[in-house]
Amino acid sequence: MDKTDIWKKTLAQIEIKLDSPAQFKTWFRDTRLIDIEGRKALIGVKNSYTADWLNQKHKHLIQKTISFVYGKDLNPEFKYDKYLVKDTSKKTEADDTAPILQVKDGIDEASYQHIRSSSLNERYTFANYVVGDSNRLAHAAAISVSENPGKSYNPLFLYGTTGIGKTHLAQAIGREIIDRDTTKKVLYSTTENFLNDMVACIRSNTMDKFRDKYRKLDVLIIDDIQMLSNRKETQSAFFNTFNVLFQASKQIVITSDRTPEEIPNIEDRLISRFQGGMVADISKPRYEERIAILEQKQKEFGINLPEPFLRFIAEIIKENIRELEGALQKVNLYNSMKKEDELTQAEIAKILGKDPNSKRKAVKTSTIIKKVAKEFGVSSKEIKGPRRTKEIAFARQICMYILRDEFGYKLQEVSEILERKDHTTAIHAIDKVQSMIQTNLTFKEQIDNLINEIQQQPTI
Numbered sequence: 335m336d337k338t339d340i341w342k343k344t345l346a347q348i349e350i351k352l353d354s355p356a357q358f359k360t361w362f363r364d365t366r367l368i369d370i371e372g373r374k375a376l377i378g379v380k381n382s383y384t385a386d387w388l389n390q391k392h393k394h395l396i397q398k399t400i401s402f403v404y405g406k407d408l409n410p411e412f413k414y415d416k417y418l419v420k421d422t423s424k425k426t427e428a429d430d431t432a433p434i435l436q437v438k439d440g441i442d443e444a445s446y447q448h449i450r451s452s453s454l455n456e457r458y459t460f461a462n463y464v465v466g467d468s469n470r471l472a473h474a475a476a477i478s479v480s481e482n483p484g485k486s487y488n489p490l491f492l493y494g495t496t497g498i499g500k501t502h503l504a505q506a507i508g509r510e511i512i513d514r515d516t517t518k519k520v521l522y523s524t525t526e527n528f529l530n531d532m533v534a535c536i537r538s539n540t541m542d543k544f545r546d547k548y549r550k551l552d553v554l555i556i557d558d559i560q561m562l563s564n565r566k567e568t569q570s571a572f573f574n575t576f577n578v579l580f581q582a583s584k585q586i587v588i589t590s591d592r593t594p595e596e597i598p599n600i601e602d603r604l605i606s607r608f609q610g611g612m613v614a615d616i617s618k619p620r621y622e623e624r625i626a627i628l629e630q631k632q633k634e635f636g637i638n639l640p641e642p643f644l645r646f647i648a649e650i651i652k653e654n655i656r657e658l659e660g661a662l663q664k665v666n667l668y669n670s671m672k673k674e675d676e677l678t679q680a681e682i683a684k685i686l687g688k689d690p691n692s693k694r695k696a697v698k699t700s701t702i703i704k705k706v707a708k709e710f711g712v713s714s715k716e717i718k719g720p721r722r723t724k725e726i727a728f729a730r731q732i733c734m735y736i737l738r739d740e741f742g743y744k745l746q747e748v749s750e751i752l753e754r755k756d757h758t759t760a761i762h763a764i765d766k767v768q769s770m771i772q773t774n775l776t777f778k779e780q781i782d783n784l785i786n787e788i789q790q791q792p793t794i
Contacts, residue, residue, distance in 0.1 A: 335403075335670075341367035344400045346635060350660050351395060355455045361388060364418050367400075375400055378415025385412035405671060448512055451690070452520040457634070458505035464630050466623035467503070469499065472614035476503050480510035483553055483585035487612035491577075493590045494616035497654030500589040503616070504555050507587055511553055520553040525561035529568045544571075544633060549578045555587040557694055559608075564599045590686075617671035624658060631659055637666045646679050648780040650688040653786055661686050693741050697788060701750050702741070705788045706733045709780075718753045731763035738764050740785055 344367070349358045361384060368376040377396070379385045388396065389412055396410045423521060447681035449456050460480075465473045478486040490507075492500045508520040523531075528548070542793070548554065554575070562569050579586055590597065593615075594608035619627060628644045631637070643665060651661045668685050669677050683689040687696070700714070707714045710729040717730050737743045738760065749757040771778045 337367045337370060339364075340370075340400065342404055343403045343663070344396070347399045347403065347660075347661055348392075348395060350656065350663070352400070353656070354478055359450075361392065366415065366418065368413065368415065370404070370408065373407060373409055375404075375410045377410050378418055379412050380415070382414055384435060385414065385709075388412050389577050390734070448516055448743060449509060452512065453522040454505050454508050454509060454512075454520070455507070458502045459509050460506045462630055462634065463499065463502055463506055464619075464623060464626045466619060466626065468617040468619050469503070472503060472616045475612045475614050476507050477510075479585060479587065480507045480514070483511055484583040488583075489586035489588050489608060489611040491588045491590065491594060491608050491611060491613045493593055493613070495591060495618065495654065497656035498616050498618060499655050500616055501557055502655075504557065504587050504589050507585075508553055508555050518552040519550065520555070521548070521551050522555040522557070523548075524557045525559055526557065528572065529561070529768075531563065532568060532571050545575075548575045551579065551584060553585045553587070553729065554579055555589075557589045559588045559590045560592060560597045562600055562604070563597055569601050573601070573604055573607070576604075580607070583598065618653065619655065621648055624651070627658055628656055628662055628747045631662050635663060635666075637662060639666055639669065640676065643669070643677070643682065646682055648684075650683060650686065652782060653790075689742075691742070693789070694743070699737065702736055702788055703733055703752075705784060706736065709784050731767055733783075734760045734763040735767035736781075736785060736788070739768070 343364075345362060348362060349355075352358050364380045364384075365388075366378045368378045370376070375387075379388065388410075390494045397408065400410060401407045415676075446456065458739060460473075460477065463473065472492055475487050475490055476492075479488075492504060494500055505522055508522055511518050512520055531544055531547065535541050540610065556572075561683050562572060576586060588608060593613065594605045597605070625644055628648055632644075639662070644662075647658065647661050647665060651658050664685060665682055666679065668681075677685070680689065684692065687693075703714045705715055707717055707727055710725060710732065712726050712729045716726045717733055719726075730752060734748050737748045737751060738745065743751065743756040746758050748760045749755070752760075754760065767781075770782060
């Protein structure tokens with residue numbers, strides 16, 4: 335790879351790891367890899383302030399990421415680069431160093447600046463949003479809102495777990511509204527930014543500025559509203575903002591990781607407002623949707639992995655879209671560095687930490703037993719004990735299946751972990767659970783969700 339390719343791939347990985355479009359645009363957009371001298375990576379920036387900030391706040395992230403991409407340890411150094419502050423109307427090499435952020439699909443400069451001033455990510459559009467059974471209702475509601483803001487569903491409340499596309503869909507609404515009418519005032523904000531703006535204006539005695547920012551809008555998109563939990567003053571400020579916009583028939587779009595009534599310590603009047611429009615959930619993408627998402631991301635990132643790779647990634651990465659993105663780029667990077675043949679499935683699983691050995695290192699057997707016990711209403715002690723009631727025996731069989739099939743423990747090891755004398759019991763249990771999974775879709779989804787929970791909570 336030449337230095338431009340190295341920096342492109344480094345930036346792509348950093349954007350995913352940061353998980354903050356605002357920070358990425360502010361600190362990484364106008365940078366480039368000037369040169370690699372021995373173990374030193376010389377990175378050009380627009381000004382000394384950016385150099386200081388990257389050195390203090392993000393040096394470790396940059397060092398780790400560029401070393402991974404390059405294949406050898408590199409130490410980043412930041413340098414003021416006049417090349418980056420030349421006439422921006424002319425295309426320069428610097429434009430190529432951040433392909434994720436460049437203007438695409440014929441967006442003119444005025445519209446592009448409008449999108450950015452609204453704090454929207456230009457990558458988030460309806461055109462590249464993959465629709466399936468997991469998000470069909472939410473997508474239909476979002477389309478309706480973008481066509482009739484303030485009149486269709488107001489507010490539109492989107493909820494679901496982390497990394498499944500809520501922010502993409504919410505911002506796509508704002509983008510579509512701007513594309514239809516560039517005079518519309520749209521603002522995307524996280525709940526944390528809303529809080530920070532309020533606090534800053536209170537301290538500086540400039541609440542009029544705060545009210546102008548959030549109440550003189552045509553569309554307000556608020557992300558992660560569950561962050562209002564336990565913040566009484568912020569809840570009150572948001573309630574008043576909500577009412578002003580709603581009474582003026584201005585569109586409000588809200589995202590959350592849970593339903594309105596499940597947000598703890600939030601005022602009833604806010605819950606009532608949230609439920610007053612459309613509440614739509616976005617669930618985890620199914621296998622076919624995950625493949626479609628990977629295909630879409632390939633186009634965006636300029637990647638061309640073989641179809642079997644995509645299918646295998648979709649099979650082992652089940653939790654969210656963000657993880658799929660990272661897996662796709664990581665596998666592509668390793669595959670590009672492999673001199674002979676292509677990666678095997680075993681190598682891909684190991685790269686992504688989804689091989690049995692990696693899973694066993696990440697999750698204790700006690701965690702597996704505790705999670706299964708909780709799911710099926712028994713205790714860990716009962717699962718490992720001598721009792722054989724229907725409920726206990728079934729939970730024990732589930733444990734055996736997960737230990738063997740998901741984490742790769744040998745039959746004898748499974749028996750020892752659950753304090754059974756004969757491993758033939760484990761064979762029968764695993765066969766029974768496998769048969770149920772193949773014939774009962776609801777049961778299969780329950781086991782898949784349980785395994786995901788186990789993998790997310792290794793400290794239990």
